[in-house]
């Protein structure tokens with residue numbers, strides 16, 4: 158085995174661990190606005206002449222904090238933390254694999270070819286979705302129940318167990334098609350915009366690998382927003398589908414028809430402000446966590462990255 162081939166598994170492991178670190182940072186920074194986004198997306202449409210329960214992002218924030226305290230914004234975080242860490246580990250691993258599969262030589266610089274970075278990102282989205290689907294099903298159900306008087310689930314574990322007991326694995330994987338339609342293109346966009354931003358922010362004559370923390374934060378934040386611009390319509394449909402009664406919709410198209418009939422195309426952008434407000438800090442933190450961890454691991458085990 159050549160030194161180059163021997164170093165490759167180590168590089169994948171570094172991406173996996175660093176992706177996990179990114180996931181922890183992403184959850185801590187993004188959970189409050191994620192709670193607001195989901196609450197806005199799933200609230201029932203009010204009767205004519207009656208104001209919606211939450212009429213804006215700020216209103217939703219105020220009501221959750223006054224009714225449930227600041228921890229209300231962190232409700233249901235156990236599942237994302239336990240879920241997002243492996244999701245991002247697998248996503249960054251998938252991205253490094255996707256890049257590797259397209260490289261003719263190990264020093265082939267992919268970051269200058271956006272379509273290849275996009276393709277590697279789509280593979281990463283597919284990998285991540287295996288964990289994203291059940292994790293989001295549990296998270297959305299818990300966030301929805303925080304608003305309701307009926308408390309069906311005691312927590313993430315209980316929620317996952319009940320779903321599994323009642324209807325098996327297919328209940329946990331409810332929303333698979335919509336999640337794939339959301340995450341495959343959005344993750345392509347995520348990594349493509351991150352690499353592109355890093356190139357734009359690299360001063361003339363300097364290496365892309367020596368970017369300052371502020372520039373990584375900016376590139377990561379913008380990548381998160383680009384991800385959500387692509388993801389949000391499918392995310393609206395997914396959140397509704399995953400929190401609905403089993404017999405409420407026949408399929409993804411049914412949810413789309415209902416949203417368009419009741420609210421028009423604007424309905425597909427419900428929670429957009431909250432998603433954007435969350436995307437920047439959450440993904441800035443995620444990419445910084447990833448890069449710091451990669452720098453540490455490259456210092457610890459040099460020669461493979």
Ligand SMILES: CC(=O)O[C@H](CC(=O)[O-])C[N+](C)(C)C
Nearest residue numbers: 248285340344347381388436
């Ligand atoms: C839709 C989603 O989960 O996006 C992730 C970033 C975020 O803001 O949560 C990124 N990714 C799709 C790559 C997992």
